[in-house]
Amino acid sequence: MFKGPFPLFRNTRVISGAAFGLVLVVLGGVALAQQDKYALNVPGGLAFSEFRGYERWQLVSTSQTDKAVAAILANREMIEAYLAGIPDNGKPFPDGARMAKIHWIPAENEFFPDTIVPGSQHDVDFMVKDSKRFADSGGWGWAAFKYDVATDTFTPATQSDEPPQANDAKCGFECHTIVEKRDYVFTKYAKR
Structure with missing residues (x-):
């Protein structure tokens, strides 16, 4: 038994060590529970990881x-093509061009009620030019990935989602044929 002049410090160290251990266990569990969105893909081989860093890409339009x-x-690559006049000049986008479209549920701005701003994220859609692969x-x-606010996770969109997605790497083709x-x-590049 500890017989020094400060027995309270011994108990405090044990309690502090136990509390620190508990914090590490909780934080470790949270880290394990967080989703690696870059591990997701849709049938046909289009992966979320092909769009790594999309959050920092340049705005084309809203x-x-x-x-x-x-x-x-x-x-x-896509921005440079737009600036070169593609597709208005009749030329195709180069292989490697990528776009991301982030959708949010509309919300009222708390300071300007007549202004609509992004609310909760709804999904993120991707497209990539790869003339051999596609x-x-x-x-x-x-590819379309719906977002679940409650779990902070993404899942590939399906036919039951709005808008319906065929849930494969060719899911956007039918819709996009009207702009062949x-x-x-x-999307047109917004002048700035």
């Missing part, structure tokens, strides 16, 4: 409906 507020982002879908591959002359890309 869009808004009564159901969603969206930001359309593009990687450097030769039978206009050279583009698509624009190399299957709806």
